[in-house]
Amino acid sequence: MIEFLNFIALRGPNMWTYRPVIEAWVDIGELEESPSNTLPGFNERLTAWLPSLVEHRCSYGEQGGFLQRLKEGTWPAHILEHVTLELQNLAGMPGGFGKARSTSQRGIYKVAVRSWHEHITRQALLLGRDLVMAAIDNTPFNVAQAVAQLAQMKEHLLLGPSTQAIVDAATAKSRRIPAIRLSAGNLVQLGYGKHSRRIWTAETDATSAIAESISSDKSLTNALLRSCGVPVPEGSIVTHAAAAWTEAQSIGLPVVIKPVDGNHGRGVSVDLSTQTDIEAAFALAEDASRSGEVLVEKFIPGIEHRLLIVGGKLVAAARGEEAWVVGDGRSTVQQLINQQINSDPRRGTEEASPLNRIENDPAVALELNRQGSAIDAIPICGERLLIQRNGNVAFDCTDEVHPAIIAQAALAARIVGLDIAGIDLVARDISQPLASQQGAIVEVNAGPGLLMHLKPAAGQPRPVGEAIVDYLFPPDAATRIPVVGVTGSAVATLTARWLDHVLRLTNQATGLACKEGVFLGTLPLATQNLSPLAAAQTLLINRQTEVAVIENSIDDLLNEGLAYDRCQVGIVTTLNPDQDPSSLRPDHYIDTPERLFNIVRTQVDVVLPNGCAVLNAADPLVREMAELCDGEVIFFADENTADTNTLAALTAHRTQGGRAVLLRNQAIILAEANNEKSLLTLTEISYINTAVKVFADNQKVGAGETAANRITALLATIGAAWALNVPLVTLRIGLTTF
């Protein structure tokens, strides 16, 4: 039996990894006695169900590494980890972190696996457990069904592929822009606080609502483009079939008929020359139109292209292709379509498929009708039939687009007012100017799909997400606000509050999330119903926040992880389980100083390379974290009470040019290498000298504080403020007025 004791969704950076994971506590009970090599037929059954486990490198770091471990004998918790990841992988969520660790209690493990979505990964763990048990017990297990279930959850719960591409580009190492999903849909925030932007699929917060409404009115769009000299087909709106025919004759045949306000090419018919065809096409278009208005336009011969314009630049271009079938004298057109077109593995019904299957498409019926055929007709051997003139526009042609066409497409987006636009244009040859070939822009689309450029049916995928991120955040644009994370087994709250007080004096909109609540400036935010991580994230979501101080208790670290991906300053106030055993969390199997260290170090791990860890040099565990920091380290310590190890560490740090905040007698000293500057003396700081107050409503301020740990908080606050370049004048006032 494998029993789940607990699932913990670690949504932010945690002791395992920077990415969200689910930490499952499993009790394998008696299976502790049965490593894989002792279970007859187990490995064979497992690898038969999941042959791709061969790709798992595991501890050997090479292909087949995990299979090797199976052979040598490994335990079910570790197997569960790999099986869960593989199930996610097969369902389209590839790669990812996984780890299984034993606890101090026999048979109980913590299994952590990369979580794409809490619900999905939890389900993957449950399915993984069933699979492993089935393999152990030699009972049947339907792998395909399990994978399909996860894949369906993925379609339903994860970001759509366009949004995901943008988020991936933002969070990639080269940009490291944080992302917060704001809704169950595709609304995502990039960046923090004041510097945040929002995206919603291929719309940005700068995408104009008016521009979208213009683009959805094809007739208006056409008129505006024409006024500015952009080539567009001549056309006009009609409201009944007879008018469509009259208008077609006056424009000149052949014509295109489409709904004024449709999208995705629905209800569009092209190259129509007869009254019958035109009236039939009118009916199709009318059905696809919300307003019932239909556009009759001059037919522009050529291939349909989609140009993606982002911030005035061409980012990608794709073209459509005609789809044909050739008769064999036996099969119906539908069968020929299935054999010759739908058999293409790139054609699928999922959103992520580069090409669609052709099924029950009235436009196809119309096209066949025009050729004197029908979907159930049996063409003679060798007869070629056009099925789709412009099926999926999914063949990359970015490098071929003529500069004059790029300029016109960018202008079209600008005229409509869209920052991100999909320009549909018809041209025989995209490498020649439109004017030379009577090509024209036929549509301007807001919120264009990106998939055709990310996963073209042929040609090179284009870095569309990167382009959108670069447009939103030019290389020198700020993406983050300074975030200060505070953790420690004591006075973390006091430190956070004190630092918040200092930072507010710098005239920045300062956010504070600590045990006492979440505040923006003096304004308390009503976050009582939120988890600590969600409560702290409100500060990062708030577009006013200019700097945020976030306290992370040890419990928060264990239960949710950090509220931010990275921070400017990471403070560890104190961590000394030998002196303060209550800082251990045996209920979480955090029962040794090493395990506690592993939890708390996350705070230092996430310090940005240009950031700073502010660490208590007097605590050996905290001192040890210095080497984990990607950025600078500022030590702090009370020299009056420091032991020799502390003093030695301070000296070593300063010898290497490091900074430190020191209390020497009554003086607070800012030290950097050999330089020392006296900031102020303890006697000037009233808070240090006031007794613990108890108010009438029994709310204690300063309860549990001692003179020593108040000094710790004071020094940590100074270190962080110094790291954030708070002017010393301001800092002094902040310290004395708290």
Added chain:
Amino acid sequence: MDIIRLRALRGPNLWGRHTAIEATLHCPSCARTSADLPDITTRIQARFPGLGALPAQNPSAQATPLPLPELIAIAALSLQISAGCPVAFYRCTETVETGVYQIVVEYSEEAVGRLAVELALELYIAARDDQPFDAANAIARLRALDEDQRLGPSTGAIVHAAVARGIPYRRLTTGSLVQFGWGARQRRIQAAEIDATSAIAESIAQDKQLTKQLLLAAGVPVPEGRSVASAAEAWVAAQAIMANGNDNLLSRSVVVKPQDGNQGKGVTVDICTQDAVFQAYAAAAAISDDVLVERYLPGHDFRLLVVGNRLIAAARREPAQVIGNGQDSISALVDAVNLDPNRGDGHATSLTKIRLDNIAIATLQQQGLTPDSVPSQGQRVVLRHNANLSTGGTATDVTDEVHPQLAARAIAAAAMVGLDICGVDAVCETLTRPLEAQGGGIVEVNAAPGLRMHLAPSYGKGRAVGEAIIDLLFPAGDNGRIPIVAVAGTNGKTTTVRLIAHLQTVAGRRVGMTTTDGVYIQGQRIDSGDCSGPKSARNVLLHPEVDAAVLETARGGILREGLAFDHCDVAVVTNIGLGDHLGLNYITTVEDLAVVKRVIVDNVSPTGMTVLNAADPLVARKANYCPSAVTFFAADSQHPVLAAHGARRQRVVYRDGDDLVTAEGEVQARFPLANIPLTHAGALGFQVENVMAAIAAVWALGLDWHVIREGLASFVNNADTAPGRFNVFQYCGATVIADYGHNPDAIVALIQAVEAMPGKRRTAVISAAGDRRDEDIRQQSQLLGGVFDNLILYEDACQRGRTPGETLGLLREGLAGAARAQQVTDVYGEFLAIDQALESLAPGDLCLILIDQVEEALAHIKQRVTESLAKAA
């Protein structure tokens, strides 16, 4: 009486600045004035008592007869006034043709103006024939059409605010999409959305749960609550909410409502028992799968309007309601309330009629009432749960009451959602205290909020909402305009336009220009043909990549439609001279033509500049009418008009030997003609004039002298860049000049230029466009006959209404008694004429070809030149 022609003058025009319908009417001799139909005035007044005052009659003299078209104009104007249109202007004049009158009637909406003229004519005919005329119906039709056409109150308020700030506007659709400003400085609005309004923010505002979550993050008080999936869950949620309540601030009761309901359907308020919650859940679940349980907020519905980061207005909204009087039934009370003329049927008026529909009846039912119930004296009967104006609600302005902290929360809410114009709905007892202090909350934020309740609230004062939105679009001091130079005149317009555009391009501006051969944006031709009318000008002003516009403004467009702009920064009138196209549109004399061109001068901004040719007496006379300062230019520095102007320390441009000089008082700048290739070092007198006009124009636009010098030096003028503008070719040692000049002034200028050039034997190839007056065509050949030896006259297919041979005959008549012409040949076909002329040339000869089909003829000449070079090689 017939309408010969009906035009809409959509911009400043010959008659004034009003938009107006211009109708040309023909009256038969039996019915021209009121004298012909003695009691016509009385009959019209009987049918339409609202007919405005007639022109004062001179009491001493015999009553002056009134032209009947004038009566029609007055009727058309009065009908519009009766329908509520703000119009006042009309005019009636007799044309040179007997019995043909032009009437001009101002309109505020074109369609309404057209209909008013039609109806006025119907009224006249009915009166004349003693038939009835339903004036009330006519006015109702006009009123309905006007409501349909005119901007709604929200958009209208924004447009008015823009106009007050001098910001130009243009409707892009028949709906509420409006462009403010021009070119690259333009902005757009659509009702209460602006072009910067984020589509994502709008989507967020539509998702109430997401909005609430974001508002929480901004510290904005929102009613506590959550969505539930069952009645049991609803009760659990309700208990949790009530447990958090307290006696002084937070209520201990809840609201249950469908997530995406509307108009208050399925909403139950202020409940606290399990039974009530279960019932309420059932009611809400009937409307939507998603049911919300929230804390009940007691108090009133308020709407706070945030624009940018400012609170602009606040209103207390009340649902449709009637107050009982102890006598009348509810339906009678509703009828009485609906008598208020401020209550209309749609959004066009400040209030909307109360509808006693199913929703109202259901609402009454909940109160145990029916439409027939008679409420007691003073009893308040609510007919709707929601307070929308569109369902008969009222709004009271309470802007002055808003507590600053409450305002800050509304602004924070708008900012958090990301809306620049935002209607924030708050529920609380009063706006005079912070929301937090009274347990109030913000329940919704709205994109594109209605402005009606703030512009014309039912009670209290209207707020400057349109102004606030315009201030958001255009910071103080920015009127959204780009500099416009309008160029009119008989000759030299196109070259002057191109040169002004080029000089600004050198100054780094993206220039859009219209000329008789196309529309150009940043040097790229985007339209071809004669583009000197208002439509092309409007296209330039619409183009988002234009920083400056230079518009050739031909008389045709002014007459047809008026100007495309309300006013320009610089108007240049090159010359009127002997005139061109006289006879069109009842413009018969050069004096009248000057009046047409005056339209552009009349519409120069008071802070702008009018550039006039001092040597042209008709032009110079314009200085008297100019609303702006004037710059005179003339080749002759001693010209009295120019000299006098200069003496007054006003701006002048003139030629001084080999330099052009700009002078303002003692300050002078010089431009050596040797550095201006266009003038052929000063040899081409007409180009010198064009250059002076262009310098004067860009001087007014504030270009630096060094930029102007650089631009003059780099300006290229050849068959490619300026087709048909004095294009010079070399053909077998002879000089060939091709030009499109087709009127006597152009030919005078050409003759002057050609005379300054060497040439043994002189040949001219000439034709004439058929729509010129006979005397102009004769004069043309007469002028050329004086200076050319060999004349080849041709006629082409396009003769604009003349019979074959007619033009040639006129040209020949002009040559009678020519001083120099020795040889005259008639040819049919332009290319043939060109070929014949070229064959006759010997080295050292000079040949002037007046081309007609510009591009084709130039291509033909170029081909012949290439062939001759190939032969020579």
